[in-house]
Amino acid sequence: MEREIPEQPRPLMLGDDSLDDALRRAHDAAKAAGVESDGPVDPEDHDSAEGPKVSFSFELAGLDDAPQIRGLEDRLNAVRGIQARIIYEPATAWVTAPAGYDPRVLEEFFASQGVSAHLSDVSLRRRAAAQLKSPSSGTTRRTRSRVDRKLLDRAKLAGRLGVAVAKEDKDEENAEVLFTARSLLTRSRLLVSLLFSLPVLLLSYVPAWQFPYWQWAALVCATPVVLWGAWPFHRAMLGGIRRGMSALDGASSVAILAAYLWSIMMLVFTAAGSPGWQSQPRWFAFRHAPLDAGELFLDVACGVTVLLLVGRALSKRSRAGLLEEISAHQPPLESEYEVFERHRGRGAASAVKLPVTELNEGDDVVVPAGRVIPVDGRVIGGTALVGPGLIAKEREPRQVKVSSAVHAGSAVLEGQLKIRVLRTGHRTQLALIRRWIDRATRRHHHSTYLSTRTASGLIPLAITVAVLNFGMWWLISGNLNAAFATSLSVLAGVAPVALALSTALAVRHGIEALARHGILLRDENVLRQLSSIDTVIFNRVGTLSEGKMSVETVVAERGENPELVLRVAGALAMESDHPVSRALVHAAREARDSGAGGDEIPHWIEVTHAGIGEDGQFTGLVTLPLKDAEGEISSRQVEATLWRPNNMSELRGRLAAAAVAGGTPLVVRWKGRDRGVITLHDSVKPDAASAVDDLEMMGVSTMMLSRDTYPVARRFADRIGISAVLAGIAPSRKPRTVRAVHTRGAKVAMVGDNSVTECLRVADVGVLVASDGTLEQLRQDDDSAVEVVVLREDVSAVPQLLRLARRIIRVIDRNITFSWAYNATVMVAAIAGVLHPMAATVLMLGASVLIETRSNQARRF
Structure with a gap:
């Protein structure tokens, strides 16, 4: 029915x-x-x-x-x-x-x-692209999506696309308020200010050129410089006051306005405004003229403005960083690729042109030379030279061929590839990495905001010191001009920008330098932790070894068939993807295909109720040909176990000798008796020994964590120079072992793959050696088990990570010390009357440039 x-x-x-x-x-x-x-x-x-x-x-x-x-x-x-x-x-x-x-x-x-x-951002942009297509054009999936990037950007700021903008970090916005708006620091503003400032400076410092009423001409030239040229600094000061903050250029703004207004007062109320008045340049406060003689500071107002504009123009501080470079490196949404669509029920495939937003998993995409790979996939046709991209495991171009894995963001330099799409859009490796960097950058903006607020505290301090200094000089010397000049030097000389950048630039450059070399940091706090690391613990599997194992020897107990031992081990490990399991299964299949063992060994061994215990041992019920009490062979189902010995007390006789004679040992047991030992060969990574040497030269102790017995683990460690071996540690006890090393006072960095996640959690710094599969599992929210993600396969990434972290922290500490020492020194010199306001401005800009130059050292890897 x-x-x-x-x-x-x-x-x-x-x-x-x-x-x-x-x-x-x-x-x-x-x-x-x-x-x-x-x-x-x-x-x-x-x-x-x-x-x-x-x-x-x-x-x-x-x-x-x-x-x-x-x-x-x-x-x-x-x-x-x-x-x-x-x-x-x-x-x-x-x-x-x-x-x-x-x-x-x-x-x-x-x-x-x-x-x-x-x-998500990908869906937002895809929806914008679809909405911005002309409905009258009859656009279909097989036609080109002609979308203007400017229209897309406009759409992102409006309507539904405004969701992404709403997520912007408020701390980042507030931090920007403290800085002068970069959009106002234009080249035209600098050139106009310089053009009007030159006559003021020349007339002020060359008495021979001072004609009658020159001072009034200087005032006319200085007015556009002070009011228009210095407007970005005045605007920043007003914005900070409006929000209850102190803009970092607030002291300079006050100095410019004070010098300008003081000069107007001198021109109106003193002899400085008379036709034949001349000015003599003075660089020390105790040589300033008395009040009734008049003194102008128009040169200071113009000089401070021009020097600030020049300094900000040369400054390399910019929010455009690695994330923006990644966006620029990706192919535009409207760019098209040739795609071969397979038709079910028919063997033929048709070629169509599709935009990036319409590529799907399973499509076959053709990427010619000169184009950027838009997806993660596997090469199914062609050979090509592929560049490493902005973030890559390899630092040099590599030759790829059929079956090679390729990732979005890499460019095809030579040749042409046909790629089977595995992941697109937000699921690509590049998108996952971008989200990780974005999270680290947002945390960095928060800490930058806090440090910037601290630096902005110099502004009210400088203004307070300037006011007190003015009163003290007036009371002691009775010279208002000298009192004003010294106070002006205090305001012009403080460098809060240098203090604000002392940490922010070095940290940002360090995080981006590591990311470009395939190492991702959770946030800048990890750098401080890494700089104090004195012990590195490596998990042997997944970090020091190649990861591809092979069967070395098969030793059976007396009376047992070694071929049967190998077949049982392969059957028990069939369902696992661990390198040990793959090696056993591969060896068992080769033995079966070659006919080893003859007719006595079954071609196929059935396994039921297979499972993996907490200690990593494989168990199951297997059907084996066994002799009964009368000597007849019959198939019987018995319980079998594949386990790894942790110490020598667990084995006896020839099996004990076999377990320590070679590589990683595994014991095969059925019916309650150990029947044989299989040893596996595990190749060491080519750079493991040099990486361990680098760590030891840095004063870092190295340890290796392994399940193997001590003789086997020690033999492996000796090949690469590991100092200490933590051997015979079952998986469930590994976190406890790492914690024990930590509780003895060591600062521990644990290096391992996702099989030792709990060990990464208990260490001071957890360094995850990630594979493509691991990246898929990385969560977008906080994960306390992982502070560092290494995308590269080489061990040398670990010493490079520690070395760069130490250098960044040294740069930060020295920058902070220099910034505070400079600000204290310049205030004392200004109060003492030995620092002219113009000289104070030059020193202030010099301090900021020096801090920025030193911070750029963090870019070196």
């Missing part, structure tokens, strides 16, 4: 008055079709599941637990035409819906379930 097909609900549109009724009918239709749903369905239904599709990715917040996901997925998938998948750890939802679907309905649905959902 056919099941009655329920009536399809009419399309649900946003803002429909009958929204609730339509949702109820959609829920009833899904339930009648056999799809269970325990709540109302909010997303809109569609007349048909056929036709073009559109995919959305949402970033979720508010997922309380993993079981909550099942209910959300069921409700979404109950709607005809919608397919949803929610991943708990990255807090991401992928939804496929019919074309023209409004994602706001999905966001409203998530909100009704207590979950906040926002379209």
Whole structure:
């Protein structure tokens, strides 16, 4: 009997008055079709599941637990035409819906379930590209998407695309308020200010050129410089006052205005305004003329302005960093690639031109020379020379061929590739790395904001000192001109910008330098921890060894068949992807294919109830040909175990000797007796020995953590020069062992892959050696187990990491010491009257340039 097909609900549109009724009918239709749903369905239904599709990715917040996901997925998938998948750890939802679907309905649905959902950046840009296409052009999936990048950027700042802008860090915005707006520091402002300042400076310092009323001409020339040329600094000061902060150029702004207004007072109320008055340049406060004689400081107002503009123009401080370079390095959204689409049921494939936003998993993309690879994938045709990209495991171009893995962001230098797409958009390795760097950068902006606020505290201090200095000089010397000149030197000489940049620049350059060389840091606090590391513990597997193992020897107990021992080991390890398991399975299959062991060894060994224990031992029930009491051979199911010995007391006789004679030992046991030992050869990484030597030369103790018995582990460690060996440590006891080293007073950096995550958590710094699969598992939120992610396969990344961290911390400490020493010295010199305001300005800019130059040392890797 056919099941009655329920009536399809009419399309649900946003803002429909009958929204609730339509949702109820959609829920009833899904339930009648056999799809269970325990709540109302909010997303809109569609007349048909056929036709073009559109995919959305949402970033979720508010997922309380993993079981909550099942209910959300069921409700979404109950709607005809919608397919949803929610991943708990990255807090991401992928939804496929019919074309023209409004994602706001999905966001409203998530909100009704207590979950906040926002379209990811990739989906936002893809949606903007689709909306900006001309509807009258008949654009289809096989036609070019001509989207103006300026229109896309405009769309990102408006409407739905404003979500990404709303997430901007407030601390970063507040920190920028303390700095002078870079957009106002234009070349034209500098040139005009310099043009009007030159006559003022020449007339002030060359008495022979001072004609009658020259001082009034100097005032006319100085006015546009002070009011327009120095406007960026005045604006920064006013913005800081409005927010209850002190802009870093606030003292300079006060100095410029004070010098200008004081000069006007002198021209109006003293002899300085008379026709024949002349000025003599004076560089020390105790040589200044008395008040009634008059003295002008127009040269100071113009000189400070021009020098500040020059200094800020030459300054390399910019928010444009590695993230912006990554964005610029990616292919534009409208760029097209040739794609071969395979048709099911037909062997033929058709070539079409598709934009980057429409590339999907499984497509075959052709990337010619000179183009950037837009996806992660595997080469299925062609050979080419591929550049390393901005962030790469390799630092040199490499030759790739069929079966080679390639990643988004790399450029094809020579040749042409045909790539099978594995990951696109936000799922590529480059996107994952970008999110990691973005998180580190946001944390850095927060700490930069705090340090900048501290530096801005110099401004009220300098103003207070200047006021007190003015009063003291007036009371002691009675010379108001001298009192004003010394106070002006205090304001012009302080360098809060140097103090603010003393940490920020070095940290940013260091984080970006490490990222460019395939090492990702969680935040700048890790640099301080790395600089104090005195012990590095390596997990042997995944860090020091190549990761590809091979069977070295098979030693059977007396009366046992070594071929059977090998076959049982391969059968037990069949379901694991560990290098040990792959080596056993490969050797067992080779022995089977070669016919080793003859007819006595079964061609296939059945394993049931297979499992892996806490200590990493494989267990299962295997069917083996065994002799009974009468000597007859019959197939019997017995319990078998594949385990690794931790110490010599666990083995006896020839098996004990075999376990220490070669590489990594594994013991095969069935029916409660150990039947044989298999040793595995594990190749050492080529640079492991040199990396360990580098660490020892830096004064860092090296240790190796291994499950192997001490003789085996010690033999491996001796090959690369490891100082100490922590051998015979079962996986469950490894975190306890690392903690024990830490509690003895050592500053520990644990280096390992994702198999020792708990060890990374208990160490002072956890260094994760990541593979492509590991990167997929990295969460976007905080993960205390991982402070550093190494994308490279070489061991030399570890000493390079520690060396750069130490250099950055040295640069930071020296910058901070110099900044405070400079500001204290310049204030004392200004108060003492030995520092002219112009000289103080030159020193202030020199200090900032010196700090920036020293901070650039962090870029060297």
